[in-house]
Amino acid sequence: MNSINLLIKNSFRIICMLLFSISILYSSISLADDYPNKPITIIEPWGPQSWGFLQAQELAKELEKILDQRVLVQAKPGGASSLGTKFVADSDPDGYTLLHAWIAGLVIVPLNKDDLGYNPTKAFDIISHFTESPVVAVSRSDAPWNTLAEMVEYVRANPDKKFAFSGGPALSIHSISGAEIFERENVPVKGIFYDDAAAAGTAMLAGDTAVAMDGFGSLRRYGDKVKAIGVFSTKRYPGFEDVLTVSEQGLDGPTVRSWSAMVAPNGMPDSVKKKISEAIDQVLSNKDFQQRIYENMQWFVSPSSGDDVQKLIASDTEQMRGAIARVKARQNN
Structure with missing residues (x-):
């Protein structure tokens, strides 16, 4: 009798396990079939006037066509992109909240602060690299210099005048690049910081700063009111071959570019990750989309x-470690 009871119990246990496995499999298949059944939100950790917000909007429009579902873009600026980044890290990993992540939130701010509330290498499922641009020094078209090297010499020749730069937030790659080059060249150019690079460009046009650290997009935004005076890169860029790199000008400046990636909270179901990843890859691989951006x-x-983005995070973290240490030192003085 005991052996019969034991057999019944074991059989019941096996049946329950089979039913549970079948339900999990069915749920996974159903989740993939149903997803997305409500609007998806892309969190942009910069302001609504930023290049990042505009890029996310373009991506959202294309994803809507593929997924047959609304895709919204919500700006959550603050903390040099760390506020919006943490918001997504804390969100449910259901595929309905995505992040247009940036080097600032994944590399720079984590190097500067230990208590962010998220681990940039563990908190996210990284879907794909998205955009990139080198840091570009931009001045008003009527500035008395045409290169960054000429500006440095102008500052040295005019010690009684005050000069300032901005690249948006203090912990953006743009602001850090400006701070690094002026410190290495030992010239007194003060950093003034704003919520994003768009505000930095406005300040430069108003004469509040001598130079803005932005991207080539500022040439598009401001037209003949501005000129590019140097690019923080190891090479010149297509379409801007006349803009000298900082090293070509004899200056010692960082060459880490600004970049973004599409990520989601860690732990998405594989079926959902596959579906959203394929949709994003379809958009980003489209030549017409690339040309439009x-x-x-x-x-x-x-x-x-x-995996490539994870390697980029690791390499840029090592390259920026010294620069961030100097930022901390300036903050403590």
Whole structure:
């Protein structure tokens, strides 16, 4: 009798396990079939006037066509993009909240602060690299210099005048690039910081700063009111071959570019991750989409895998470690 009871119990246990496995499989298939059954939100951690917000809007429009569902873009600026980044890290990993993540939130701010509330390498499922642009120094077209090297010499020759730069938030790659080059060249150019690079460009046009650290997009935004005086890169860029790199000008400046990626909270179901990843890859690989982003914003769409983005995070973290240490030192003085 005991053996019969044991057999019944074991059989019942096996049946329950089979039913549970079948339900999990069915739920996974159903989830993939149903997703998305409500609007998806892309969180943009910069302001609504930023290049990032405009890029996310363009991506959202294309995703709506593929997924047959609304895709919204919501700006959550603050903390040099860390506020919006943390918001997504804390969101449900159901595929309905995505992040247009940036080097600031994944590399720079984590190097500067230990208590962000998220781990940039563990908190996210990285879907794809999205856009990139080198840091470009931009001045008003009537400025008495045509290159960054000439500006440095002008500052040295005019010690009684005050000079300032801005690249948006203090912990953006743009602001750090400006701070680094002026510190290395030992010239007194003060950093003034704003919520995003768009505000930095406005300040430069108003004469509040001598130079804005932005991207080639500022040439599109401001037209003949501005000129590019140097690019923080190891190479010149297509379409802007006349803009000298900082090293070509004999200056010692960083060459880490600004870049973004599409990510989601870690833990998405594989079926959902596959569906949203394929949709995003379809958009980013489209040559017409790439050309539209370039023509309208002068940003380069450069899709690559999540593993490639993880490697980029690691390499840029090492390159920026010294610069962030100097930022901390300036903050403590």
